[in-house]
Amino acid sequence: MAQANPPYLSAYGTITRALEALKKASTPEKFSQDFVATKLGLKGGSGKQVIPYLKRIGFLGSDGIPTELYEQFRNDAQSGAAAAQALRNGYRVLYEVNEYVHVASDDDIMGVIIQATGAESDSKTAKAILGSFKALKAFADFDAPEIDTTVRDEEVMGVAASDGDSVTGSLRIGYTINLNLPATSDVAVFNAIFKSLREHLLR
DSSP, X not given: OOOOOOOBOSSTHXXXXXXXXHHHSOOOSSOOHHHHHHTSOOOHHHHHTHHHHHHHTTSBOTTSOBOHHHHHHHSTTTHHHHHHHHHHHHTHHHHHHOTTGGGSOHHHHHHHHHXXXXXXXXXXXXXXXXXXXXXXXXTOOTTSOOXXXXXXXXXXXXOBOTTSOXXXXXXXXXXXXXXXXXXXXXXXXXXXXXXXXXXXXXX
């Protein structure tokens, strides 16, 4: 059964520019369109979709306040791991189909997108989701040491852009899960933990 679309921007290059800029800019108490336009240098329709996108990947709370994951992304020592977690947050529906989707080929990722969303293979939406996924993935380091993470699923209503970009998603019930991860470098251990969470808690 097709699920709600993961977050995407048609002009997905905006994601790259936004993430690069926010690492350099000081952290605001709360994100605003003025901050995005002035401090991040992103104006126009795509710039207006930066805040909803950052909410969907867990960098901002539903109130627009930067999260701990946002701060970790700005820390060079934790940036890659934080981006990897953000990818899992925003593109959870893809990871439910293939937990290693981040190492798949473009064709295979597109296949996962089509399966998860029900989109047509040649649709602009599917291509934009792929481009947005890859834009965020470029910052991620899945081999980096795990960081302490609080998994939050905010109550976020989808927001559609006036120019057709989308970061839409269904209303979600908020909950908090605190994970005390074991001190191990065995990826299989972490995969088992998150698989168990999906099967028993996140349905």
